[in-house]
Amino acid sequence: MTTGEKLNWKGRRLDVHVGPVAHGGHCVARHEGRVLFVRHALPGEHVTAEVTEDKGGSYCRADAVEILSASPDRVQPPCPLSGPGACGGCDWQHASGEAQRRLKAAVVSEHLSKATNRDIDVTVEELTGGLLGWRTRVRMAVGYDRLPGFHPHRSHGVIPVGHCPITVPGLVESVAGQEFAKDSEIELVRDGSGRIHARQVRLVRGYRGRMRWERTPIAGDGGAVEFAAGRHWEMAAFNFWQVHPAAADTFAAAVGEWTQASPGSCAWDLYSGVGLFASVLAAQVGPAGRVVAVEQAGQSSVDSARLLADLPQVTSVARKVELALRDGSLDGPDPEVVVLDPPRKGAGHEVVDTIAARRPTRVVYVACDPAALGRDVARFMLRGYRLDQVRAFDAFPMTHHVEAVALLSRGD
Template sequence: MNAPQGKENWLGRTIELDVGSVAHGGHCVSRVDGRVVFVRHALPGERVLATVSEDKGGGFCRADAVTVLRAAPGRVEPSCAVAGPGLCGGCDWQHADPPTQRSLKGQVVEEQLLRLAGLERKVEVEALPGGPLGWRSRVRMVAGRDGRPGFRAHRSHTVVPVVECPISVPGALDGVVDRRWRPGGEMETTLDGAGRSHLRELTTVRGREKSRQLRGGIAIEHAAGRDWRLDAHGFWQVHPAAAGAFAAVVADWAAVPRGGVAWDLYAGVGLFAAVLAEQAGPEGRVLAVESGHRAVADGKAALADLPQVRWRDGRVEQVLRDVRENPDVVVLDPPRKGAGKAVVESIVEGSPDRIVYVACDPAALARDLATFAGHGYHLAELRAFDAFPMTHHVECIASLTRA
């Protein structure tokens, strides 16, 4: 798509600019000749030469910082050889030290809360144990035209071949990067909590994705004081320390009364349901709602010793239409798009005393918090965690109470 008539298309143009504030998505904002430029590989306060990588016309374009003329404090050399303009799109902040990364993520959460929910709040992003490298326990790769595995470039189908990934758990790529694959095929590898490796190959045939298990298949994880056996490619926190850390926060804020009622929505295999059930005790009730059939089966097996947990297999917005009970506490961990108005309204109809919201996207969290506020539930506590170092992603946990 070309720029509008009378407006020059900047694609490929190199611009000298001052880098402005950080924005959601792993880039910073600059303004040049009346247009917004979203700049990657830069830090606020820097002066850079940036080459425009995408210009679809209108009021903004995208660019990569290719030369740093004035560096900002916190800039470092990337730890990955393929982190840079036109290369792997998996990491956003390899050029920033960990404290700077966390500060930028905190600023993003603050901006989203203020802009979308009208909440002015200082946010400090907490580090998880283990450091910024060697944390990613699940990796999805794609084979290029030559069959070599790699990762796609940012906003591109171009495959950047790799032989290692510094943010991945050591050993996670064994058996993947040392061979050739069917061009266009994808490979997903998982290294579980027991140190066992799992590998499957994914291909798309007539628009449908098919998988072939090549190694392993059943992962073993440990969190919230129990062992979990689950589909190695199903949902589990990617950072090894995340599941335990998040379960501890949920336990602290949920505080289900003995004999009480709790809901665990988007329950996965029941990590939070286990915490809620222990608090409620045998005389309590916990409703776990999950749409993934395999996750429900794994969850039922994992929590067979907790009969107070009742499982419902289905979409949250549909299941809650038929629920006729008032919970004391609701915990929800929705996908990246958030819970949405329908789910929020179903939750508040149950009049819980407390809501604990686990969010992987600050914009979605802020939108849902605004909807909750319209029904009398307000943000009481908020913690943010750097569960995805080197990337722009940040995990937040919010506690809401009725006014």
């Protein structure tokens, strides 16, 4: 390679020994001083990896296209579309369920250990229902052939799909083979009563050429019911809700075990959705207490106010969390406990700093991204908090995603 020439291994096949798991559904290998993030491999394997993406830096991406020496954790994927160049929805179909949970535990442990500068032992707990047939909410892409399917990993292409083994039976099949508008998406939900709701979502040009989202119902009446924390949640079908049938109840119980809000105290539920955790906090603070539930998504906040109307101690605030913390929406008594369930990017420095300034005794953080959780835990520690406990749950079997619940306590 001449000076200034950009390194590009794309398309090359390299025999490599696979090292530890990394966040994102791949493992780390090394070749000629560079890092390869290899999908479809497992730690300890010897594989032939084909480079799929190379931007010329210190690392590139690759797929394991031949297994020269297999891990004892390797199994036959249950889906024929799982593998290099195929559907990108699942990361670990080639690993046993026990191995998947160990891999996820290693990722959560790594990020929390970096954040705290101490060893954090993590066990990923299995939810009921097994590895297949659990996903109740899914978004499908529509390709140029007008058929719904899923994207390959890091690709805008669409692979038509008639059946998906990780989704609940009948969900993907309800739209399979039908034609829809090109470049649209199909959102599918099977609610707690077993009803299927579907809609097409696409960007269209509207008044004065402005682009807007158009949502066209396909199936269902748009009103879903879910069951968790001892309550019925009758809400808009496409509100945020956990995709695993056992997740909402499991997380509500885990959060409630650690919040322990005192009767008559104040508690916050930030990024509250329709108010699942707010309902748990309301039972703890009682009629003399106060729970403030903050949610940006308009319909979720509206549904929250209606669904928790029987709990007058709950106030639903339809605001972005950052704005609510700035503009006085959360004025009043300081919270004894705060529950955080932010989106994948995490809460961020501003939110963490503002919460810490109000000095809650405990913060219970529900996270769907280990890296974001690690960053926010480190920030809380700078503001005088310590990480006391963590639990992790395999709420997304066959994928690299994992849900974690962390308990942070004020250090003084």
